[in-house]
Amino acid sequence: MFYIVGLGLSDEKDITAIRNSTRVYLEAYTSILMVQKERLEAFYEKSVILADRDMVETQSDEILHNADKEDVSLLVVGDPFGATTHTDIILRARSLNIPVRVIHNASIMNAVGACGLQLYNFGQTVSLVFFTETWKPDSFYDRIKENVDLGMHTLVLLDIKVKEQSEENLARGRKIYEPPRYMSIPLAVSQLIEVEESRQSGILSPDSTLAIALSRVGGGDGHERIVAGTLTELSQQPAEHFGEPLHSLVIVGKRLHHLEVDYAQEFAVNKDNWRKVAKEVYGCALDD
Amino acid sequence: MFYIVGLGLSDEKDITAIRNSTRVYLEAYTSILMVQKERLEAFYEKSVILADRDMVETQSDEILHNADKEDVSLLVVGDPFGATTHTDIILRARSLNIPVRVIHNASIMNAVGACGLQLYNFGQTVSLVFFTETWKPDSFYDRIKENVDLGMHTLVLLDIKVKEQSEENLARGRKIYEPPRYMSIPLAVSQLIEVEESRQSGILSPDSTLAIALSRVGGGDGHERIVAGTLTELSQQPAEHFGEPLHSLVIVGKRLHHLEVDYAQEFAVNKDNWRKVAKEVYGCALDD
Numbered sequence: 269m270f271y272i273v274g275l276g277l278s279d280e281k282d283i284t285a286i287r288n289s290t291r292v293y294l295e296a297y298t299s300i301l302m303v304q305k306e307r308l309e310a311f312y313e314k315s316v317i318l319a320d321r322d323m324v325e326t327q328s329d330e331i332l333h334n335a336d337k338e339d340v341s342l343l344v345v346g347d348p349f350g351a352t353t354h355t356d357i358i359l360r361a362r363s364l365n366i367p368v369r370v371i372h373n374a375s376i377m378n379a380v381g382a383c384g385l386q387l388y389n390f391g392q393t394v395s396l397v398f399f400t401e402t403w404k405p406d407s408f409y410d411r412i413k414e415n416v417d418l419g420m421h422t423l424v425l426l427d428i429k430v431k432e433q434s435e436e437n438l439a440r441g442r443k444i445y446e447p448p449r450y451m452s453i454p455l456a457v458s459q460l461i462e463v464e465e466s467r468q469s470g471i472l473s474p475d476s477t478l479a480i481a482l483s484r485v486g487g488g489d490g491h492e493r494i495v496a497g498t499l500t501e502l503s504q505q506p507a508e509h510f511g512e513p514l515h516s517l518v519i520v521g522k523r524l525h526h527l528e529v530d531y532a533q534e535f536a537v538n539k540d541n542w543r544k545v546a547k548e549v550y551g552c553a554l555d556d
Numbered sequence: 557m558f559y560i561v562g563l564g565l566s567d568e569k570d571i572t573a574i575r576n577s578t579r580v581y582l583e584a585y586t587s588i589l590m591v592q593k594e595r596l597e598a599f600y601e602k603s604v605i606l607a608d609r610d611m612v613e614t615q616s617d618e619i620l621h622n623a624d625k626e627d628v629s630l631l632v633v634g635d636p637f638g639a640t641t642h643t644d645i646i647l648r649a650r651s652l653n654i655p656v657r658v659i660h661n662a663s664i665m666n667a668v669g670a671c672g673l674q675l676y677n678f679g680q681t682v683s684l685v686f687f688t689e690t691w692k693p694d695s696f697y698d699r700i701k702e703n704v705d706l707g708m709h710t711l712v713l714l715d716i717k718v719k720e721q722s723e724e725n726l727a728r729g730r731k732i733y734e735p736p737r738y739m740s741i742p743l744a745v746s747q748l749i750e751v752e753e754s755r756q757s758g759i760l761s762p763d764s765t766l767a768i769a770l771s772r773v774g775g776g777d778g779h780e781r782i783v784a785g786t787l788t789e790l791s792q793q794p795a796e797h798f799g800e801p802l803h804s805l806v807i808v809g810k811r812l813h814h815l816e817v818d819y820a821q822e823f824a825v826n827k828d829n830w831r832k833v834a835k836e837v838y839g840c841a842l843d844d
Contacts, residue, residue, distance in 0.1 A: 271573040271629040274636055274661025285559040341559040347662060348562055349669025355819060362822070372667040372774040373562025374635060374660035377675055381637025382658060387665055391679050392708055414706050420680055486660040531643060534650070 274374060285371060286312045289341040293319040293331055295354075296430070308343070316343070320431050328357045335366045346375030374486060376516055380423050383480040383494050384531030389523050391415030393423040396517075398451060399459055406463045409471075412519060416471040419523035424460075426451035426515050450513030453481040453495070457503040457517070474500040476549040478520040478542070480532060483511035497537035498545060505537065524550045562662060573659060574600045577629040581607040581619055583642075584718070596631070604631070608719050616645045623654045634663030664773060664804055668711050671768040671782050672819030677811050679703030681711040684805075686739060687747055694751045697759075700807060704759040707811035712748075714739035714803050738801030741769040741783070745791040745805070762788040764837040766808035766830070768820060771799035785825035786833060793825065812838045 286292055294305060294316045309316050319331065319342065331342060348354045348370050361368045381387050392415060394408040408424070415422040429449040437444045457479070464472040471477075475498050483493040493511030495502065502517075529546040536542035546552040574580055582593060582604045597604050607619065607630065619630060636642045636658050649656045669675050680703060682696040696712070703710040717737040725732045745767070752760040759765075763786050771781040781799030783790065790805075817834045824830035834840040 271577065271627065271657050271659060274632060274634060274659055274663065286561060289559065339559065341561055343561050346562060347666045347669065349666065349675060355672070355674075355815070359819060369559050370670060370774070371559060371561040372662035372670070374662055375562070375666045377666040378635045378637065378663045379660040381635065382660070384643070386643075387637060388681055388683075390681075392706075393676055393678075395676075418680075418702050486658070527643070527647075531647060 283312060285339065285369070286314060286341050286343070289314065289339040290334070291317060291331075291340050293317045293323075293340075293342045295319050295324055295342060295344045322431075324357065328360050329364075331357070332361055332364060332366055335361065336364070347372050347377070376425065376482075376485060376514075377423070379485045380482065380516065380518060382485050382492070383482055383496070383518055383535065385421050385480070385518060385520065385528050386525065389421050389521065389525070389528070391418060391420035391422055391521070393425065395425045395427070396451065396456055396459060397427045398429065398449070399462070404459075404463070406467070409463045409467055409469075413469055413471050415521060416519070418521070420521040421523075422519040422521070424456065424517040424519060426453075426456050426517065428514060451515065452507045452513075453510045453515050453517060454503050454505070454507055456515070457499050460519075461499065461503075472499065472519070474498065474503075476545055478524075478545055478550070480518040480520065480535065481510050482516045482518070483513070485516075494532075494535040495537060496532045496535040496542060498541065501537040501541070520550070522550055524552055526552050526554055529554060571600060573627065573657070574602060574629050574631070577602065577627040578622070579605060579619075579628050581605045581611075581628075581630045583607050583612055583630060583632045610719075612645065616648050617652075619645070620649055620652060620654055623649065624652070635660050635665070662774060664713065664770075664802075665711070667773045668770065668804065668806060670773050670780070671770055671784070671806055671823065673709050673768070673806060673808065673816050674813065677709050677809065677813070677816070679706060679708035679710060679809070681713065683713045683715070684739065684744055684747060685715045686717065686737070687750070692747075692751070694755070697751045697755055697757075701757055701759050703809060704807070706809070708809040709811075710807040710809070712744065712805040712807060714741075714744050714805065716802060739803065740795045740801075741798045741803050741805060742791050742793070742795055744803070745787050748807075749787065749791075760787065760807070762786065762791075764833055766812075766833055766838070768806040768808065768823065769798050770804045770806070771801070773804075782820075782823040783825060784820050784823040784830060786829065789825040789829070808838070810838055812840055814840050814842055817842060 292314050296318050305316050344354060358368050377393060378387060392411055394411045396408055397405060412422050431445045434446055460472055461474060477499050479499055479502055480494060480496040481502055484491040495510055524546060529543060529552050533539050533542050543554055543556060547554045580602050584606050593604050632642060646656050665681060666675060680699055682699045684696055685693060700710050719733045722734055748760055749762060765787050767787055767790055768782060768784040769790055772779040783798055812834060817831060817840050821827050821830050831842055831844060835842045
């Protein structure tokens, strides 16, 4: 086996911060981790407190308690700057004169390179939320259009609902939570097509827009799953073909380079059609 | 101290891959690591082979030798998909039927969030190379303009010259290398302004374009340095004010949010001017 190991930006001592902490929190609602809390506890030799949305957003002072005198760690999946919430708690710590150190790590924002598309060719990242009958926010479409018009790829992060309350339970103040939900690739594609059909800008086409679905990037054999194809091809795969959540989707832009086509074809539902669309629709200079 | 720790996308066992490898290479030319090779060797309990550009690009088969039967690791700074070269060696491994596993980690592409700007508001990333008397490639300017026109932030990666040969030594086939060079922030700003003056698109203005310089993000106290200001303010700081290389520069886009202004003002050369330009030029809704 040939391993390529990202060393990150810091040094090899990151875990000492965790081992030296009085309290260690694990933020567990903006994303999901691929390992169990118990394995983390064994590795860090520390017990870990699960911090849900409520705790991080409304009880940040409890998390930060005494952190000017002792060490406290908040573990987050990916990189701490992926979600706004962690900016909020840093600003709160600053206002309390608590020194803060951020330890960076991989996030989907760079690991998306695993699909074979160059990070330099990505425009802005967008989020796609679960539509309801009455709420179908579509501002992401304008962002994708901006990227498409420039020929850039778009990383689309799919919604996740963890510890959400139903409207009824929320209204009645009952802390009863719905089971977690993770948006699937077929649902994401159908929402994208639904918005395209109502907005009619012609930026997304079922049979001539290429996309790449990613699941558990970095999870290694049996976990990571990357599937490439037209939107139609992706929508026709059974949901389990895309692996376990979380999922992300890349909309391929017209600046597509032939080396990107070569690299990603390993993940294609249909290699011939992948290359055909890349050549005929995207104008890639391919030999075949 | 309050630590926020990115756990990355994979699990806590990443280092076992390294400890189990027959040979461990460290790629040491597309970036620089903040720790010494000896510290890595002590931590991994393995000796580490330095791999320069020559080795990774022209002797990849040597690195991959026997990797179908035993484990070999290539360590890279940041994330393996930050530079094209690592895509090349993966494609080469695939053609030799060698299984490949990529272990992701933080890179500047996501850790740039440390400056306080939201990753969602970044457009495409560009690279700025050292200009010479006769070679001043400026295609990056078109990319920055695309981002600026959409109001997005631009991450500008500054050039690094490691193990480069002079033209004379190259022509004579002498493997004599120049000392390493890292582009400084003041040089980067002066090159940006030079191109703006020749292209005249009005996207960069010395006194009304805000930018944020980053150095050794993730390096912690005494290493990480973040400096915010107008291009003029940054160009007037002594080079050492920006810390040790590598440096990166963010050109702030017009979609600047007031929370981004608040977060980044901690790094401002002149807090009052930072807020003034954000309010008057960028149109940020600030209370003051």
